[in-house]
Amino acid sequence: MLSLDLSTTKSGIAYWENNKYKESYVIDFSSVKDIDERVVNMSKMLINALNYFKPNIVYSEDSFKGKNPVVLKMLSRIHGVVMGWSLSHNTEYHFIMPSSWRKHIPDFPNGRGVKREVEKAFSIKYVTDNYGFIPKTDDESDAILIGESVVRMNGKK
DSSP states (O other): OEEEEOOSSEEEEEEEETTEEEEEEEEEOTTOOOHHHHHHHHHHHHHHHHHHHOOSEEEEEOOOOOSOHHHHHHHHHHHHHHHHHHHHTTOEEEEEOHHHHHTTSTTOOOSTTOOHHHHHHHHHHHHHHHHSSOOSSHHHHHHHHHHHHHHHHTTTO
């Protein structure tokens, strides 16, 4: 399984095998200012990751209405690339809302009024404490936690 925290600037990728975390990393195009160029670069790197890992299931954090419609549109294109790859490779592809995956992570500060900075800090600390390394960004730690939540939800089937 691949669990993804997709973004137009930095995307987190976590690889799971038999419900066990194996590895993760971040694709970072935050230094590229042109959003169209970032989306193309991110899409190519995500396709490379999908071709490399060849998952039989992909979970991605779902997008929801944001403040910037241009960014939401570009993020939808990135989701479309991953979904298209999944469909063309007979791979299950699922979207999962942040509020849904977060409730399966013990003590995750979730809900109205919780600031994004608090969620990011918790995500990084959780991975540091439970996976034995400091993730490069919250994108990487969120990708890991998305995968862990799926494992927890499915009862380790």
